[in-house]
């Protein structure tokens with residue numbers, strides 16, 4: 001089974017995905033890390049994606065799935081660049097390939113794959129049996145990101161602006177904009193504790209798993 005999780009920055013996708021992966025024994029890919037890895041390489045090469053998108057595409061060819069493990073990719077500077085490279089269609093296509101390969105490469109003992117990002121339920125895995133769209137009010141997401149990155153609260157205004165710019169770029173881009181899939185369940189985590197958000201998501205996954213089992217049984221009987 002494939003679980004697709006989408007949503008904006010700071011909504012709680014990563015926390016929920018990590019929890020579900022452990023609870024249900026799924027293999028997890030944070031697809032934003034691929035965009036962040038590309039962004040880091042673009043920053044290191046001193047390339048301006050608006051002026052030289054072809055150089056970004058060339059760099060994207062060297063990104064591998066292992067890049068998602070780099071712990072040095074957190075931080076809003078890399079994230080801002082990630083959302084700039086993410087508007088380049090050919091760069092997305094290269095990263096899409098890695099994500100789809102991952103989603104189809106899962107073997108026992110795992111039950112399936114969980115991917116989180118912006119376009120998993122709509123573009124990468126439209127066939128996913130279980131789709132969640134995790135969201136929260138912008139001010140709550142900014143506060144969480146400040147805590148997560150351990151930035152001082154003096155940076156609240158800056159962080160709030162950075163996240164708003166990124167939300168806008170991600171939601172209004174021509175290709176694969178951030179939007180819930182029509183068959184996604186939407187969870188607003190603004191007024192939920194981490195435990196509450198995770199158990200709500202887990203209840204939904206349990207339902208998806210039992211529906212999948214039911215439909216597999218039916219197809220065997222026919």
Ligand code: CDP
Pocket residue numbers: 007008009010031032033035036079082083084086116117118119120166170
């Ligand atoms: O962790 P956070 O939600 O802040 O961001 P992320 O998931 O690491 O993604 C960083 C940026 O990569 C996003 O703002 C998007 O522009 C881009 N991205 C994307 O376009 N498609 C994805 N599937 C994942 C990330």
